[in-house]
Amino acid sequence: MKVHFIAIGGSVMHQLALALHKKGYRVTGSDDEIFEPAQSNLQKEGLLPETIGWHPEKITADLDAVILGMHAKNDNPELQRARELGLKIYSFPEYIYQESQDKTRVVVGGSHGKTTTTSMIMHALRKAGKEFDYLVGARLEGFDQSVQVTHAPVIVCEGDEYPASAIEKRPKFHFLFPHIAILTGIAWDHINVFPTFDFYLEQFTIFIQKIEPGGLLIYNETDAVLKKLVIENKRKDIRYQPYQVPFHTIANGKTTLTIDDQTGELQVFGNHNLLNLHAAWYVCRDLGMNAATFVKAISSFTGAAKRLELLARNEETIVYRDFAHAPSKVKATIEAVKQQFPNRTLIAVLELHTYSSLNEQFMNEYRGAMDRADKAVVFYSRHALELKRMPELPAEKVKAGFGKPGLQVINDKENLMQWLQQQNYKNACLLLMSSGNYDGADILTFAKQVTG
Incomplete structure (x- = not known):
């Protein structure tokens, strides 16, 4: 089997490329950007494209399948070539x-x-x-x-x-x-x-x-x-x-x-x-x-990465991080920690990072999601809004949507770190929820410092 990947650098796409390579298939691919860990993973197996970009000449009539990643657009030159040749074009799940x-x-x-x-x-x-x-x-x-x-x-x-x-x-x-x-x-x-x-x-x-x-x-x-x-x-x-x-x-x-x-x-x-x-x-x-x-x-399952993942702990403080960002996930994660450690103060930090979570019209979906946290912060950066070309999200709208008394809304990563440093972590759980990276704030180092 000879298979070509359009947008081979995707987090799951490159994993499929590696799997088919190990199965004995002849695998090639292209992409206009490839980041770590995909770059190193592909390079190790000899699958990293020699040059970045799209190369229609790679699309030949002897290909058994062309697999199209989400990153590739409809006008992609390799995709157009595959159509011209009448090749079998599959999405990842197909x-x-x-x-x-x-x-x-x-x-x-x-x-x-x-x-x-x-x-x-x-x-x-x-x-x-x-x-x-x-x-x-x-x-x-x-x-x-x-x-x-x-x-x-x-x-x-x-x-x-x-x-x-x-x-x-x-x-x-x-x-x-x-x-x-x-x-x-x-x-x-x-x-x-x-x-x-x-x-x-x-x-x-x-x-x-x-x-x-x-x-x-x-x-x-x-x-x-x-x-x-x-x-x-x-x-x-x-x-x-x-x-x-x-x-x-x-x-x-x-x-x-x-x-x-x-x-x-x-x-x-x-x-x-x-x-x-x-x-x-x-x-x-x-x-x-x-x-x-x-x-x-x-009994030996410790969880998937970033799903209530234990970052650090000592006798006084436990720090977890979680991928939670959608309202139902945020609520379930907070309730889980509160149920497991009912006598500890729960300090919860949520970063709004996805298109839905940064949308003013979606804020009411979060109502009650952070109610069980003893102290709560919602953080989102103006940079994230700019990248997604979204309008300003007023802090008042966020507070009204969540409906939690005392909720802190922070837009600046330095202010977020300052707020975290001011909290009392004696007999506490710190829960960090995000699908992003807090606008580059070194929050993981802070988590380890908190537990000494």
Whole structure:
């Protein structure tokens, strides 16, 4: 097989390129910008393009497939050449399906918890010695890469609702056709792509219709919107497995899980993680795993990167960081820390960084999200607004949207660091939530300084 990647430098695109190279395919690629770690990863395997830019001469008639990344635009010269030659052009998820037609496909969809749930399934299967391929959106301990494509009988995929490519605007998870599907919950996000909640909801209705006949839908029945959607779109040719928070106990900051009379102490915590874990269990059970094996395996799961990741701790202070940015994720993360450490002061810092979160019209979606924090800051930089070509976001609108008394709104990274340095961290948890980098503030060094 000879495959060419247009926009090979993407975080997931380059991982697929590496996976196909390891499978023995002839892989080439182009991009107009390649950053770390993609640059080093590609260079190590001899896949880094010799020159940056687009090169239509690389598109030849003997290519078996051209894979188009999200970064490439519709007028890309390599894409135009591929069309002229009548080559097979795939978005990333379309190609994953081509490589997995003979596999049992597990697809994890939903507005939140996808990466963690996918990672939990992968962790349990690996601990149980099962062969499987995977596609996941984060670095996971024990796995060298985030995409693997071999001849394994099973593939576990994180199913994103974002558009598949520049020429294929439908969501990625519409192209994976699962045998086992998970829906973790529905909370409106990506308003630049899905301008109304009803349009966003429709994407999940379509996903349910894409499940293979005889397949299984595992869904979070504690999510009222999702439960209603499932009931209204009931299919007679698939199986259903609702899930909820499994039985557990919390003592001295540790959570102990029980499934089918099997118990184990967990490294992760919070109702959102317990929900994700319960969904992962039903997948593993359907793939033939018993409860004893699953509980033993999941007890050593430490979480995906930047998902309630422990940065530093001492007797007085614990510091976590989390990728949370959407309202439902922020609320779930704060509630998890407060539930796990009810007697500690919770100091929560949220950076607004995405298009949706920086949109004044979206602010009301955050109402109540930070209520359980004892002290709370919302930070966003004017630089982020400029990069996204968005209008000024008044601090008063942010405060009104969140509706939390005493909420601090900060726009300058120096002021943010100053506020952090003024706080009392005795018997406290510091929770840092962002999908960005706080406008370059060295907040990770600060986190380690706080714990000495």
